[in-house]
Amino acid sequence: MARPTLVSLATPQIRETLSRPQALVAYHSQEDCLLNLSGDYSYLSVGYYVSQDLESGRALIHPTCAEVMDAYVMPLFLEKAKRAGLPISDYYISNGYFEPPVIVDTINPFMSRHSVVLKAAAQERIAKSLTRNFTYAISCQELPHRARVNHFHAVLGWSATPKFRELAQAVWRVFGLPLAKVRVITCSDGRLLLSGLQPLPYARLTEREQLFLQKMVTWRT
């Protein structure tokens, strides 16, 4: 067999990407760590690789790739929240069967979707769609009677809406995501239950949220 030339046997010759887009990275002096402020840390996205780049360079960074998966993979998010003592609804993993009212989230590499299912008549159709014809798993969170589903922006442990600030702080403390769109279940008695974390790209922050960040971090160029 012909021996290929120019293949290094002694040391690998990995080079980083030829072009490296400007990353949204800042220094957080309170925690003495770097922050990836891309906001969208979806697996294998540009934002995910920003964290991986810095982790591989041994930098103390949030979120780490493992933190991203714990936050974005629904059953892991719920389990981590539960173990941290944060309020969540009962949940289960299913092949397709569930009993409404529930919030159904996908668990597969091909789509990231959720559906709030209130009526039993929709069960079969939603299950078939979100499991890709009953191939992949789904995560089902029970919706308490007369509960509503809301979202808020968590920006480095802070929310512009005072009633969400405690949960915003918990999201940062437990999950290490500087930016997240947080899904909450508001119960009829006013209790708030954490229900999920979704990407919150930096560009979607409000002016007030951006001003808050400016005070908290030092941009790294």
Added chain:
Amino acid sequence: MANIGVFLERYTLTRSEEMGAVLRLGQVAQRLGHRLDVLFRADMYKIPTYDALFIRALTDPLNSSYVAARLAEVQGLRVVDDPNSILVCCDKINMYRHLQAAGVPMPETLFLAEADITAQTGERLLDTMGRPVVLKAPNSSFSMYVDRVNTPEDFVRVGKRFLRRADRIVAQRFVASEFDWRVAVLGGEVLFVCQYLIPKRRWKVLTYTEGGRVIWGRVRNFDLAKVPARLVEVAVQAAAAIGSGLYGVDLKQLGDDYVVIEVNDNPTICAGEEDLGHPEVYERLVRYLAREWG
């Protein structure tokens, strides 16, 4: 006695030989005084009642096998594959970075972002790395989304296709061979060694025809005592760069030396194939899961 769970996904069990290996594992576990149960995704709530979990399903950080592995890790079980190994091995960018940091020999490798997928960059790469260059999507398995490109136009076409799966892709110098060495490493020790033969007129062990038919290369087994020491040394070094779990290290032979093509978590173990000539594979796996070694 250890309670061992084997996590399976029905849709990833495509060959009876894979199930055959799980059944043999169960028989060996019983003979050694342990209990081994098969768990499906609806059984995930039972994971805390086990001492160990063995993942035998397609791994991906976004599917339920990762959920099972992570839940088991949080509960303190011994897990094969552990979540970190899945996270590293399922993303070739991350995997090659780990190999690089550990000084593991491998073909020249480059990571590319969207802005790099141009005919100009393709021309430059083909000139410096030689023709063809291999492009890989980071989240590919079973040789899918791994392609050779010979021209800048092919580089752009294939690169753009792979970028639909991830925001970075891998470009690697092509190493021609008639077979790949596969060294399975568990807990830092070699479990079995075999060669995957590359089918005639193909360049990958596993090839898909345009009609969707899968062409598998044959498996040739080797006695552990008779395999080259350098092969084992490089494979163990590569596995250690990822972690201390179960890995299938793929290597190309270059004269008397070896380069690592990739490290796979969740390596295939099929009854009558990888285990042929290595009947001790199942006992070592069971004892490892039961924390009798490693």
